[in-house]
Amino acid sequence: MNFAFQGSIELGIIYAIMALGVFISFRTLNMPDMSVDGSFVTGAAISVVMSMSGHPFLGVLLSFVVGCGTGCIAAFLHTKLKIQALLAGILAMLALYSLNLKIMSGRANIALMNKATVFSEFEKLVGGDYSRLIFATITVAFCLVVLFLFLNTRLGFLVRATGDNDQMVRALGVNTDLTIFVGLAIANGFVAVSGAMIAQYQSFVDVAMGVGMVVIGLASVIIGEVVFGAKSLMRRLIAVILGSILYRLIIAIAFELGMPATDLKLVSAVIVALAMSTPILKKQFATMKRRHFPQQGTKKRLQ
Numbered sequence: 001m002n003f004a005f006q007g008s009i010e011l012g013i014i015y016a017i018m019a020l021g022v023f024i025s026f027r028t029l030n031m032p033d034m035s036v037d038g039s040f041v042t043g044a045a046i047s048v049v050m051s052m053s054g055h056p057f058l059g060v061l062l063s064f065v066v067g068c069g070t071g072c073i074a075a076f077l078h079t080k081l082k083i084q085a086l087l088a089g090i091l092a093m094l095a096l097y098s099l100n101l102k103i104m105s106g107r108a109n110i111a112l113m114n115k116a117t118v119f120s121e122f123e124k125l126v127g128g129d130y131s132r133l134i135f136a137t138i139t140v141a142f143c144l145v146v147l148f149l150f151l152n153t154r155l156g157f158l159v160r161a162t163g164d165n166d167q168m169v170r171a172l173g174v175n176t177d178l179t180i181f182v183g184l185a186i187a188n189g190f191v192a193v194s195g196a197m198i199a200q201y202q203s204f205v206d207v208a209m210g211v212g213m214v215v216i217g218l219a220s221v222i223i224g225e226v227v228f229g230a231k232s233l234m235r236r237l238i239a240v241i242l243g244s245i246l247y248r249l250i251i252a253i254a255f256e257l258g259m260p261a262t263d264l265k266l267v268s269a270v271i272v273a274l275a276m277s278t279p280i281l282k283k284q285f286a287t288m289k290r291r292h293f294p295q296q297g298t299k300k301r302l303q
Contacts, residue, residue, distance in 0.1 A: 005252055006133065009245055010132050011198075012245035012247065013133070014140070014197045015198070016140050017193050018040060018191045018244075019216075020190050021187040021188060021189070022036060022214065022217030023237070026217075026218065029163040031078075033187060033188070035089045035090075035188060036093075036188070036210075037093050037213050038210060039096060039188040039210075040210040041096070041097075041195060041206075042063070042066055042070055042100055042103070043191065043192025043193060043195035043196040044199035044209060046062055046063045046196065048200070049103060051117055052112065054115075056121060056200060057121070059196060060196045063195065064189045064193050064196075065189070067188045067192025068188060068189040070188045071185040071186070072185050073092045073095065074089050074188070079180055080177070100207055108207050108208075109206040111203060112203040112204060113203075117200035132201070136201075143193070147186075150186070155182060158179050159183045161174075162174075162179040191213070215272055216268060218272055220243040220244035222272060223243035224240045224242055224243025225239055226275055250271065
């Protein structure tokens with residue numbers, strides 16, 4: 001396998017964990033959670049600090065716990081202080097920027113030089129050139145199963161129902177504030193785990209590495225739904241993972257064709273825009289086709 005494309009698949013799988021978190025907030029809860037950019041770095045910062053202390057696996061677990069806490073910050077601002085969801089996420093993201101700097105002892109970036117990571121430790125067990133790919137696959141498969149099982153519990157059904165129709169859920173006597181807290185906590189916990197693994201994969205953390213993570217997560221979710229479908233819950237979750245991998249492969253192909261690294265965010269925005277506009281583009285294409293080739297539509301109706 002080409003080294004560049006293997007790396008893209010590995011990154012796509014790791015970013016898929018973040019995409020699952022974005023799926024919970026944007027698709028399940030139907031909330032634009034902008035705190036993702038901050039919680040991603042929070043997970044990365046905690047992971048690197050713990051790895052420097054010789055506890056890389058503990059760093060990943062701790063990043064999930066703290067990530068859940070960052071989600072609760074946005075949920076608190078939205079549910080208790082009645083701040084609009086989009087603004088609450090932005091405020092949480094701004095607050096997390098300072099918090100992340102404190103976790104990193106005031107430094108803008110930290111490199112993991114000759115320190116153990118979850119990938120290096122796993123490589124000692126299995127060896128081979130595909131150890132990173134195997135570990136990333138095992139991790140995202142575990143997250144997929146856990147999320148699927150949770151969303152099929154009673155609490156999980158309430159979280160999904162809150163995103164579909166929160167007024168109906170409140171009419172049934174359910175505290176929707178609690179379901180929003182739970183949903184955003186788990187979403188940001190997944191995002192933080194992704195950040196933790198990316199930091200250990202790349203052996204560094206930067207306070208600005210979370211910029212645009214919402215776009216990447218949305219791109220993965222939308223591409224997955226458009227390309228692979230979204231009929232059942234399991235299929236939707238798998239589509240998100242495959243969408244993340246496909247997104248990274250598209251970026252890798254663009255780099256292979258000579259795209260400057262400075263254009264990465266622009267290409268990401270274009271991909272998301274195209275993916276989101278796919279339904280209307282299909283509709284317009286069908287209209288143009290009927291207008292210019294009316295005989296084809298007549299033949300189909302006669303058949």
